[in-house]
Amino acid sequence: MKSQVVSFLIKCPDQKGLVAKITSFFYEKGFNILSSQQYVNSIENTYFMRVRLNAEGTDISKETLENNFLQLAAPLNIDWSVNYGDKKQNVAIMVSHTSHNLYDLLERSKEGRLDCNVKMIISNHNKLRYIADMFNVPFYHLPVTKETKKDQEDQIVQLLDSNGVDLVIMARYMQILSADFINHYPEKIINIHHSFLPAFQGANPYKKAYERGVKLIGATAHYATVDLDEGPIIEQDVKPVTHESTPTTLKRIGADIEKLVLARAVKNHLNHQIIVSGNRAVVFPEAGE
Structure with a gap:
């Protein structure tokens, strides 16, 4: 992966274990987490997250990363987007x-x-x-x-x-x-x-x-x-x-x-x-x- 910094925006129903599951996913793929920002809307029971990752040293392709993250996201009802920072x-x-x-x-x-x-x-x-x-x-x-x-x-x-x-x-x-x-x-x-x-x-x-x-x-x-x-x-x-x-x-x-x-x-x-x-x-x- 050519881009050094990758950021994910995540929205889903709030539930136990979200942080552990999401951060473990990125750790297992070889990313280093630069920052992790979270917010829970308790009225709507919705979890929001912005996570920035250092991709240096990883050899995973964008397609593979997105397909693998989709497997994590689907059962958790995660609505997500990813930005690779490589295009103005x-x-x-x-x-x-x-x-x-x-x-x-x-x-x-x-x-x-x-x-x-x-x-x-x-x-x-x-x-x-x-x-x-x-x-x-x-x-x-x-x-x-x-x-x-x-x-x-x-x-x-x-x-x-x-x-x-x-x-x-x-x-x-x-x-x-x-x-x-x-x-x-x-x-x-x-x-x-x-x-x-x-x-x-x-x-x-x-x-x-x-x-x-x-x-x-x-x-x-x-x-x-x-x-x-x-x-x-x-x-x-x-x-x-x-x-x-x-x-x-x-x-x-x-x-x-x-x-x-x-x-x-x-x-x-x-x-x-x-x-x-x-x-x-x-x-x-x-x-x-």
Whole structure:
């Protein structure tokens, strides 16, 4: 096996002996466990585990490892996935008018702080093409109207699939995606929005927040689902504000929080740290990687 670090995500009904059975399996295959993170949801009686393994010195193939683990997993009702860390994920970023999230993601990717290949930027406006040119990333301007929505989304799907895109990031793409589009990429679309939803929906939410005298503002990153802005939450953050804050300062603070929250959510996904269970996301912290 060429890859040095292998990580497994595991979800199953909680039961006695799970840790012993799972860790013994990896020991017997010649792996050294680098980290083992666990969580038990006692309300739902569900066990979650993220285990990172050093594969150095093992001669087992990926196919054999997966087939053998399946024999362990089946009787225990384990839902699992494995990541070999030998392939950068391909990412597409979708935007409309707002640049702060786009610029931040591209900068982090260029500096290696996000381990991915940004294959393209897709926008329903041409306004942010200059940022794509700065980072030498292909930019696709695909305008959309109510009448052309299906055709436009078909074009996007064709672009994503033909370029082997693994993750779609909605970096303030101000269009509602159809159920068909979202279902085509389950748990592969991450969206960012301000935490005022649903209290301050629509245009100019920061003005509405100012008028209500909010004392906290923040941002939420989540997986997109057919239920608008109600998908599994990956990351959130907030910052206190005061009566002295203006709509302009609220918007600036909100943009800074959005950048951090979205970047953390994307990194968690790329690092294979998330298990989705129903409409909740179990996010394991980085474990020394």
